[in-house]
Amino acid sequence: METPPQRQRPGRAPAQGNRTGRPRQAEVARLAGVSQATVSLVLAGRTDKVSIAPETQRRVLEAARTLGYVPDPAARRLAAARNNMLGVFSFTATFPTDVRHSYYPFLVGVECEAAEQGYDLVLFTGSSTGGAGSGGPEALSRVRLADGCLFLGRHAPAAELRRLVDDGFPVVHLGRRDELDGLSWVGADYISASREVVAHLAALGHRKIVLVREDDEAPASTDREHGFLKGLEEAGLPAGPDAVFRTADPASALTPDVLRGWLDAGVTALVAEETDTGAAWLALERTVAEAGLSAPDDLSLAVLGSPPPERDSAPVTGFDIPRTELGAAAVRMLVALVAGEEAQEPLVACPFRPGASVGPPPTPAG
């Protein structure tokens, strides 16, 4: 309040002839009585490849210290032809106001792994109206200023992505994306995880299991169904078309009557997919309650993912989506691509999460 910020105190000696007032390698060289090249070699520790007398090294290091030399990152990166920057592009704002849809958990992993690998992150936002070079279809082209770019969310326009990939620009998409061939991606292994959930139920003795899913063609949805069916198959259970209840609007289509119909038909376990909205699971949960039933006594419930983190309810059986780990994996893959290496395994395993919502099937007639 009483300290209106000011700047540029006298502090250090103004300049030598360079713009910044900060010492350059040339000044260090002068002070140490050597050439700029020698300074560079010593400070970069390249003394094993190009030998420098120990005494000279000492002088250089001392000169650098007394002058307070710090390398200019811009020059360093220019000379090295590497920015050490990875782009992060999200078509919607990277930090959305609605935390539910946030990429936050991914970013935790992205940031951490990027730091680990020695990269900084450049944030690009597709939605930013106004501002730097935004707007037109070339907006995506901006990401080229980084060494490579990570794409979040499925809204990145295919054509632009295609262009980047074709140009050989390192790109990794977070979330499976097969329709653009040549595009690298990392994603959660929903298939294996879903299969595992079914296996768990089957091991408990369930013989008829139904999957409730939304009417969506997203890989995240179809993968879960694949895994579910695969799980049934491997357990020797019937995997007919009526094992999957698919509806565009679970909230209204999934009535208590439908539920009772299943139970009467011998179904003892229900599995819901988890999506952005969580509609399938929420509808299932609500309908079970409405029907006066409760898990795991009357039936077993599982969710192919993590239920929305509501109040302190009992944990639901399912699997966790390792978002942080996904972010890290994406960065690792991107770094590999930047280095010209081959992309590795794109799938990240989802750990099974035991819960209190499943149990053995109820005995037919108490």
Next chain:
Amino acid sequence: METPPQRQRPGRAPAQGNRTGRPRQAEVARLAGVSQATVSLVLAGRTDKVSIAPETQRRVLEAARTLGYVPDPAARRLAAARNNMLGVFSFTATFPTDVRHSYYPFLVGVECEAAEQGYDLVLFTGSSTGGAGSGGPEALSRVRLADGCLFLGRHAPAAELRRLVDDGFPVVHLGRRDELDGLSWVGADYISASREVVAHLAALGHRKIVLVREDDEAPASTDREHGFLKGLEEAGLPAGPDAVFRTADPASALTPDVLRGWLDAGVTALVAEETDTGAAWLALERTVAEAGLSAPDDLSLAVLGSPPPERDSAPVTGFDIPRTELGAAAVRMLVALVAGEEAQEPLVACPFRPGASVGPPPTPAG
């Protein structure tokens, strides 16, 4: 699963002779049939100072677009001392695992305002152990790649900051920070906001009010106390030392007995500061409940900030910390500094938030 990602399809020609495969101005120039200098002039919009034929400009722009040209930030910065990037540096992870301590709300504003001002954001992570250029004094020096840098959290080492400021590098600290003079910052105006809360209570008729605060020397804490005392003073209320209850451990120090002692002494309203941990407020809330009291009937409660967003409890009187606006203000200040202008007003107002936890003081004896 069946699509192991591959890369580098034949697509486009790999490169011209530059190391990165990314097009340079030289390539744009060749394609447009002009010189590199012309490309630079056109793309920088310098066509008012050095006239370029409209037709030539068109050709250059088109060539740049078809090649997907994007300027190299390092080269830009090296040559012109600016590259339209702002750094964001947090000594701890920018995206912490503990969401409570998150800078997220700030970043929303930072991202938005940066886009508005035409800047890209670079996330520098200081927390990286291992990896490139971590550790030493060089860690902070990386931020010089950007035109200026925003610092989050009070863990940024003072010596390094000092150095940046002395070198004339534009720096803005998010959160008040006076001990480093010359360092610009933006912060919430806790003083005014706290005063306003007190004024609100006084207007309702409260004559004895006590502040519960932690034993902390952070500006955020002392500012609140200042504002609190100022508020008492302006309302003509006693602002003696016993108006402030300061303890290192509110959870254990704030017992129901202490609370009843206050009430017996005529205290009718309690105000808690809000901190990272929220310890003061949580302790107060719990103790009031333990004592079998409830607000606003038995006494009035207010918090100097926003209580941790718990379950659907009734809103507590206090003020909101405009984190998003703070982030935006910080960016605006940083942009001003980069432009060589003077830093403006560092304080952002916190809007008063009416709630259901205060009311008129209870009548002395029912």
Next chain:
DNA sequence: CTCACTAGCTAATGCGTATTAATCATGCGC
């Protein structure tokens, strides 16, 4: 017809560092 002058463009240079080829003693074997 020449000169000054302008519009339109380019050659050249610098930014600060990393890297490589070249230089220069120096000692060693013969």
Next chain:
DNA sequence: GCGCATGATTAATACGCATTAGCTAGTGAG
């Protein structure tokens, strides 16, 4: 004493862009 490998250092150059001092052709004035 003459090459010759070796060790220590430096000159030179590239990195990609911005900037400035020219250079050239054309135009109107004198």
